[in-house]
Amino acid sequence: MNPVVVVHGGGASCISKDRKERVHQGIIQAATAGYNILKEGGSAVDAVEGAVTVLENDPEFNAGCGSVLNTNGEVEMDASIMSGKDLSSGAVSAIRCIANPISLARLVMEKTPHCFLTGQGAAEFAAAMGIPTVPGEQLITERNVRHLQKEKQEKAAQKPHQQISLGTVGAVALDCMGNVAYATSTGGIMNKMVGRVGDTPCIGSGGYADNGIGAVSTTGHGESILKVNLARLTLFHVEQGKTLEEAANMSLDYMKCKVKGLGGIIVVSKAGDWAAKWTSEAMPWAAAKDGKVHSGIDLSETRVTDLP
Numbered sequence: 397m398n399p400v401v402v403v404h405g406g407g408a409s410c411i412s413k414d415r416k417e418r419v420h421q422g423i424i425q426a427a428t429a430g431y432n433i434l435k436e437g438g439s440a441v442d443a444v445e446g447a448v449t450v451l452e453n454d455p456e457f458n459a460g461c462g463s464v465l466n467t468n469g470e471v472e473m474d475a476s477i478m479s480g481k482d483l484s485s486g487a488v489s490a491i492r493c494i495a496n497p498i499s500l501a502r503l504v505m506e507k508t509p510h511c512f513l514t515g516q517g518a519a520e521f522a523a524a525m526g527i528p529t530v531p532g533e534q535l536i537t538e539r540n541v542r543h544l545q546k547e548k549q550e551k552a553a554q555k556p557h558q559q560i561s562l563g564t565v566g567a568v569a570l571d572c573m574g575n576v577a578y579a580t581s582t583g584g585i586m587n588k589m590v591g592r593v594g595d596t597p598c599i600g601s602g603g604y605a606d607n608g609i610g611a612v613s614t615t616g617h618g619e620s621i622l623k624v625n626l627a628r629l630t631l632f633h634v635e636q637g638k639t640l641e642e643a644a645n646m647s648l649d650y651m652k653c654k655v656k657g658l659g660g661i662i663v664v665s666k667a668g669d670w671a672a673k674w675t676s677e678a679m680p681w682a683a684a685k686d687g688k689v690h691s692g693i694d695l696s697e698t699r700v701t702d703l704p
């Protein structure tokens with residue numbers, strides 16, 4: 397089986413030109429990291445964790461360092477991961493002071509009898525697993541401090557505004573053994589209430605993986621994604637015989653019509669086909685397969701480069 401990895405960097409609105417270049421670099425780096433793991437015989441779970449870790453460590457994206465701030469100016473993160481082999485899943489929500497929530501989600505999947513840990517219990521589990529804490533400020537970027545201020549001012553003035561380009565991250569992969577997996581990680585949405593949990597850690601909404609069908613990772617307005625179970629809905633359409641593009645468009649359209657929510661989807665099938673679709677203004681994405689990486693941010697341009 398030829399391995400495939402697809403990554404996304406959130407459902408973005410207008411990205412400035414110089415930021416576009418940095419976002420593009422980051423997304424390619426993550427796809428390459430995931431692909432190299434698969435090439436070296438790593439599993440789909442290893443690949444999605446590896447790709448998402450690269451993006452959590454990149455301050456341009458809304459996950460790990462670079463996460464958006466809640467209404468108190470703090471970072472609270474959500475993440476989940478799933479193996480399509482046996483549907484094993486791991487999720488964490490409202491996580492503070494940890495560099496890589498996706499690795500904690502994987503530990504929940506592999507080292508506990510549970511699927512989902514939150515708040516204090518998740519923090520205690522992280523400590524027990526030897527995951528170091530980082531000072532909260534280490535995850536906060538100047539850009540997000542500015543954005544929170546702006547968001548609060550606009551809200552106070554009741555100006556119509558759109559959430560600016562954020563950058564939730566996700567990955568899907570198919571490995572040489574025919575296993576699929578997904579991973580999604582986020583700081584959530586800016587100016588959210590303390591304790592707000594979105595779609596990202598919820599299996600079926602923030603992602604889904606089943607070897608019999610494929611794997612999906614989502615981004616977008618979490619409350620809308622939760623209401624329609626966007627990831628599982630997409631795979632349902634694939635199960636019904638739709639192509640990946642049709643399935644992604646159908647579930648995104650449904651979310652738009654039913655709850656006026658915008659978002660984006662990456663999907664890989666058990667056969668190794670893939671698609672990236674969005675109803676937000678843009679979505680940074682990259683797909684690595686057969687030694688090449690295809691990538692794009694908006695509809696204006698798709699690049700193809702050879703993998704090193």
Ligand SMILES: CC(C)C[C@H](NC(=O)C[C@H](N)C(=O)O)C(=O)O
Nearest residue numbers: 406407562563564584594616618
């Ligand atoms: C405004 C939206 C399209 C931006 C998008 N946000 C998420 O994906 C947030 C995540 N699904 C949640 O609700 O917690 C982003 O970060 O790029």
